Amino acid sequence: MTKFYTPLIIAIFLLFSCSTEKKTATPIVTTSIDYKKDSTQIKHIFNTALTKGKSYEWLRDLTTNIGSRLSGSEGAAKSVIWSEKLMKEVGLDSVWLQPVMVPHWVRGEKEVANYTFNGEKINVPVCALGGSIATPKEGITAEIIEVKSLEEAKSLGEKAKDKIVFFNGAFDNTLINTFRAYGGCVGQRYGGAATVGKFGAKAVIVRSMTNGIDDYPHTGSMGYGDIPKSEYIPTAAISSRAAENLSKHLKESPNLKFFFKQSCKTLPDAPSHNVVGEIKGSENPDKILVIGGHLDSWDLGDGAHDDGTGIVQSLEVAYLLKKNNIKPKNTIRIVFFMNEENGLRGATEYARLAKKHGELHIGALESDAGGHTPRGFSIDANEKNRKLLQSWKKLLAPYGLHDITAGGSGADIGPLKDDHVTLVGYRPDSQRYFDYHHAATDTFDKVNKRELELGSASMTSIVYLMDKYLYNNETLKP
Amino acid sequence: MTKFYTPLIIAIFLLFSCSTEKKTATPIVTTSIDYKKDSTQIKHIFNTALTKGKSYEWLRDLTTNIGSRLSGSEGAAKSVIWSEKLMKEVGLDSVWLQPVMVPHWVRGEKEVANYTFNGEKINVPVCALGGSIATPKEGITAEIIEVKSLEEAKSLGEKAKDKIVFFNGAFDNTLINTFRAYGGCVGQRYGGAATVGKFGAKAVIVRSMTNGIDDYPHTGSMGYGDIPKSEYIPTAAISSRAAENLSKHLKESPNLKFFFKQSCKTLPDAPSHNVVGEIKGSENPDKILVIGGHLDSWDLGDGAHDDGTGIVQSLEVAYLLKKNNIKPKNTIRIVFFMNEENGLRGATEYARLAKKHGELHIGALESDAGGHTPRGFSIDANEKNRKLLQSWKKLLAPYGLHDITAGGSGADIGPLKDDHVTLVGYRPDSQRYFDYHHAATDTFDKVNKRELELGSASMTSIVYLMDKYLYNNETLKP
Numbered sequence: 001m002t003k004f005y006t007p008l009i010i011a012i013f014l015l016f017s018c019s020t021e022k023k024t025a026t027p028i029v030t031t032s033i034d035y036k037k038d039s040t041q042i043k044h045i046f047n048t049a050l051t052k053g054k055s056y057e058w059l060r061d062l063t064t065n066i067g068s069r070l071s072g073s074e075g076a077a078k079s080v081i082w083s084e085k086l087m088k089e090v091g092l093d094s095v096w097l098q099p100v101m102v103p104h105w106v107r108g109e110k111e112v113a114n115y116t117f118n119g120e121k122i123n124v125p126v127c128a129l130g131g132s133i134a135t136p137k138e139g140i141t142a143e144i145i146e147v148k149s150l151e152e153a154k155s156l157g158e159k160a161k162d163k164i165v166f167f168n169g170a171f172d173n174t175l176i177n178t179f180r181a182y183g184g185c186v187g188q189r190y191g192g193a194a195t196v197g198k199f200g201a202k203a204v205i206v207r208s209m210t211n212g213i214d215d216y217p218h219t220g221s222m223g224y225g226d227i228p229k230s231e232y233i234p235t236a237a238i239s240s241r242a243a244e245n246l247s248k249h250l251k252e253s254p255n256l257k258f259f260f261k262q263s264c265k266t267l268p269d270a271p272s273h274n275v276v277g278e279i280k281g282s283e284n285p286d287k288i289l290v291i292g293g294h295l296d297s298w299d300l301g302d303g304a305h306d307d308g309t310g311i312v313q314s315l316e317v318a319y320l321l322k323k324n325n326i327k328p329k330n331t332i333r334i335v336f337f338m339n340e341e342n343g344l345r346g347a348t349e350y351a352r353l354a355k356k357h358g359e360l361h362i363g364a365l366e367s368d369a370g371g372h373t374p375r376g377f378s379i380d381a382n383e384k385n386r387k388l389l390q391s392w393k394k395l396l397a398p399y400g401l402h403d404i405t406a407g408g409s410g411a412d413i414g415p416l417k418d419d420h421v422t423l424v425g426y427r428p429d430s431q432r433y434f435d436y437h438h439a440a441t442d443t444f445d446k447v448n449k450r451e452l453e454l455g456s457a458s459m460t461s462i463v464y465l466m467d468k469y470l471y472n473n474e475t476l477k478p
Numbered sequence: 479m480t481k482f483y484t485p486l487i488i489a490i491f492l493l494f495s496c497s498t499e500k501k502t503a504t505p506i507v508t509t510s511i512d513y514k515k516d517s518t519q520i521k522h523i524f525n526t527a528l529t530k531g532k533s534y535e536w537l538r539d540l541t542t543n544i545g546s547r548l549s550g551s552e553g554a555a556k557s558v559i560w561s562e563k564l565m566k567e568v569g570l571d572s573v574w575l576q577p578v579m580v581p582h583w584v585r586g587e588k589e590v591a592n593y594t595f596n597g598e599k600i601n602v603p604v605c606a607l608g609g610s611i612a613t614p615k616e617g618i619t620a621e622i623i624e625v626k627s628l629e630e631a632k633s634l635g636e637k638a639k640d641k642i643v644f645f646n647g648a649f650d651n652t653l654i655n656t657f658r659a660y661g662g663c664v665g666q667r668y669g670g671a672a673t674v675g676k677f678g679a680k681a682v683i684v685r686s687m688t689n690g691i692d693d694y695p696h697t698g699s700m701g702y703g704d705i706p707k708s709e710y711i712p713t714a715a716i717s718s719r720a721a722e723n724l725s726k727h728l729k730e731s732p733n734l735k736f737f738f739k740q741s742c743k744t745l746p747d748a749p750s751h752n753v754v755g756e757i758k759g760s761e762n763p764d765k766i767l768v769i770g771g772h773l774d775s776w777d778l779g780d781g782a783h784d785d786g787t788g789i790v791q792s793l794e795v796a797y798l799l800k801k802n803n804i805k806p807k808n809t810i811r812i813v814f815f816m817n818e819e820n821g822l823r824g825a826t827e828y829a830r831l832a833k834k835h836g837e838l839h840i841g842a843l844e845s846d847a848g849g850h851t852p853r854g855f856s857i858d859a860n861e862k863n864r865k866l867l868q869s870w871k872k873l874l875a876p877y878g879l880h881d882i883t884a885g886g887s888g889a890d891i892g893p894l895k896d897d898h899v900t901l902v903g904y905r906p907d908s909q910r911y912f913d914y915h916h917a918a919t920d921t922f923d924k925v926n927k928r929e930l931e932l933g934s935a936s937m938t939s940i941v942y943l944m945d946k947y948l949y950n951n952e953t954l955k956p
Contacts, residue, residue: 046652046654047652050651050652051651051652173528173529173928174524174525174528174529176524176876176877176878176932178928211928212927212928372851373850373851373907373909375878397880398654399654400654400853400907402875402880429851429878429907431851431926431928431929431932432926432928432929435926448909448910448913449690450651450656450689450690450909450910451909451910454654454909
């Protein structure tokens with residue numbers, strides 16, 4: 001694995017790494033949950049979410065009146081103001097902005113791509129990848145060499161010279177969890193350019209990261225890592241249907257010339273903010289449970305599922321706790337992280353400041369896997385707390401939360417990892433997620449109100465239990 | 479519970495009755511499943527569905543090229559021919575049509591409804607309910623009396639005279655399974671007219687059966703039962719948003735006059751067919767496992783989720799068994815039932831013929847709860863077989879099939895019930911189902927390819943296990 005895309009790989013690992021349950025002889029934790037009281041409380045949380053929930057209207061407002069929120073953009077700046085105001089309206093004890101400098105990449109004019117096959121001009125749905133350089137003004141026209149993986153590209157050598165390298169590795173659709181299929185492919189998108197730039201390739205085009213065959217290019221981040229600037233080449237995604245067709249056409253016409261043009265560029269870093277608000281803990285105000293998602297989004301849709309849903313669900317956790325008159329023992333801190341998509345600067349800064357100020361994070365929960373119907377949670381914690389959380393299955397199963405497994409949590413809370421903190425990723429159903437992910441189709445109308453609200457209630461329920469039962473006194477450093 | 483809507487109540491009970499697990503002292507069945515072999519086989523079934531599945535393209539064809547399929551309509555007739563042809567293409571051992579006479583109700587011209595409030599004309603999205611009579615040509619104009627349940631309507635008496643009775647009982651959104659919320663409301667739709675006709679009410683309008691607030695009227699069946707024809711009154715559904723608004727306006731203006739007009743009518747019964755095809759059992763050809771859904775649909779959308787998905791998934795069970803070279807011991811019979819929506823004539827006729835011919839049905843599986851992501855199965859069987867099916871949880875859980883509970887199965891296979899047959903309902907996630915149910919929004923674009931295919935594979939997996947392990951020799955009559 002080459003060095004340049006390590007950050008992405010770490011993020012992916014945190015988000016959906018395989019189950020790592022250890023088969024040790026440690027006896028199962030016998031918890032003394034108050035089943036009757038807790039199941040009643042959880043039922044009340046769900047009832048409130050499903051009848052008085054606010055998240056759907058918040059999301060409508062964010063996606064309709066602000067729209068996309070790429071780091072450094074006007075939308076991102078507006079969303080910070082919107083978030084601060086909304087957190088105050090929900091009545092958090094304190095709300096503040098955490099300044100952070102973020103990458104500022106802009107797409108420029110609408111990209112164009114086409115080629116001629118059997119005398120017919122084929123227009124290709126295309127978009128630049130985030131972080132890519134532009135093509136020359138007149139675009140790039142070159143022959144294509146097709147590969148199916150990053151591994152295959154690594155051995156192209158001279159064959160890639162002056163060519164456009166076409167990464168056409170498709171999702172493995174037999175994987176039930178679609179995030180695993182994404183994990184198997186996304187290296188092409190992130191590391192493709194850096195892999196073949198040194199061979200003298202002119203550019204890279206990548207099949208969009210999606211399960212299906214559609215007509216939308218799905219953008220996403222790419223990186224040049226530490227290769228010399230002279231090896232930087234432009235990179236774009238093409239729709240999965242265009243990729244299928246191009247691959248077919250190349251079999252008949254291997255020397256066809258592909259044209260594409262993009263004018264994206266990276267401006268100087270821009271000032272932005274994480275938005276933070278909290279409910280002070282009644283017993284242990286210095287112990288913190290973070291709940292969050294990321295406020296930035298890609299620019300093509302309106303960032304509804306990625307990660308508007310995570311944002312409004314996180315704030316709804318605070319709303320539902322208050323509405324149910326639950327007074328948390330520990331401090332509940334809601335964090336809207338900036339710049340998850342192309343830099344993770346917000347998350348990095350949040351963790352840096354937490355460490356600097358000696359803050360004690362006992363747990364963190366992230367929602368960044370879409371707003372679909374609940375399936376469970378993925379837990380990255382020490383064995384004792386992991387088994388504790390798994391012992392709550394009986395309380396959570398009536399709400400469709402069956403999958404409570406060891407695994408990664410979320411990219412934004414990942415930097416908080418240490419031996420003691422319990423990191424949890426909320427896991428909704430993944431089947432539809434990559435239909436919209438990073439594409440123009442990631443819009444509010446794809447979100448179902450009940451599914452969104454069930455997610456908020458699922459998150460609130462596990463936060464309620466974590467606040468009440470987490471083994472923090474015993475296992476955390478003093 | 480009045481007599482007239484007993485058939486609907488039975489159907490609803492069969493579809494989503496509460497868990498009826500008995501707490502007896504009977505020891506849990508210890509089955510001797512071949513875990514390794516069965517889990518491998520199930521994995522192959524899912525792999526095939528997700529990479530070579532046909533159901534999505536079949537559904538596109540059915541919904542796009544034929545569209546809605548109300549009993550007696552041209553669409554229904556075309557769908558019978560389409561089904562017979564497709565079953566033959568899949569290579570079933572034999573395919574035949576089973577004649578059945580069906581109700582033939584037609585909607586007529588587009589319905590109109592409105593009223594004036596504060597000087598403003600409010601247009602109301604409206605549709606006649608299936609089975610209703612028309613209004614007079616000039617429509618009906620009358621004052622409104624609002625009720626929230628069938629129970630409340632029963633005691634209206636004289637107060638309903640010359641009024642339009644407005645049934646405005648809303649779904650209980652705190653119920654996680656949306657079918658239960660439907661079950662709590664649908665009596666208003668089915669039995670409203672027959673309840674208030676005798677009071678001299680002029681008509682009935684019903685709030686649409688849906689969880690959310692939308693602008694679509696959701697149709698569905700109603701019945702006059704055995705009341706005298708002189709008491710028949712026209713019945714229509716209005717959109718949930720219109721119902722909310724009307725209720726508000728009535729508070730300010732209780733004497734407002736509501737107008738609506740519909741020209742629907744019931745023609746003489748029409749000839750139609752169930753479509754049946756089977757794979758002959760290799761060991762017990764006389765023992766039958768039925769897999770099915772219903773071919774008819776309402777007329778407003780294209781009947782994608784209700785029940786196009788059940789149709790194509792049922793046939794895909796046969797396709798996946800063949801593609802995986804699984805030779806069933808028992809006969810696998812695929813049945814596309816006609817007229818589930820407004821008569822259950824196909825199901826009744828199928829069961830009548832099965833009995834007449836002394837056919838031995840050991841099990842039946844229906845898919846009629848939409849094509850969303852898999853959640854489990856609902857089992858209506860003797861205790862031994864129910865526990866057997868529940869013992870397969872470990873094999874099915876990796877595919878999201880956690881809810882394997884006692885309960886109803888499906889309206890079409892319900893008439894096969896006896897002491898020995900194992901009836902199973904496929905249960906996908908229910909959150910989005912009533913967004914589309916019986917409305918113009920129930921269209922192909924609402925169906926997700928992977929979710930549909932996962933459903934086919936889930937059904938095929940349980941059919942594979944039922945065929946292999948069901949206790950039929952021991953418990954069935956010789």
